[in-house]
Amino acid sequence: MLRFVNFNSVLLEKHCSNCKSTKVYRLRQAPYCGSCNNNTTIITTPKLEACIATKDKKILDVQVIGAAVDLVLALDRAFNQIYIESVSEARDTLATTSRFGRFKINASGHVVAYETEP
């Protein structure tokens, strides 16, 4: 079972679409990357902390990042959109969400795949 933790510190990470640097900001209204020294497109990625309780009662700390967030949540809207509209709604959603099923976790502790058990 997966549930989300520390949802009060949910963050949306902004990074450059070219070089993935997080040194992005708005310069005269235009999105700009301090690593590329150029205008760029800023990608916003949710980064959530969660823990998974395994069948043998171990607790794993994991992160759910980017596309995996919507894969695991499977809401009717993208999580980013909910967060941008209402941070408190996004937190409530995480606080009340748990997921059962099979999770695939990579070496960095990121959830990379999820399927519900039949």
Ligand SMILES: [Zn+2]
């Ligand atoms: Zn860049």
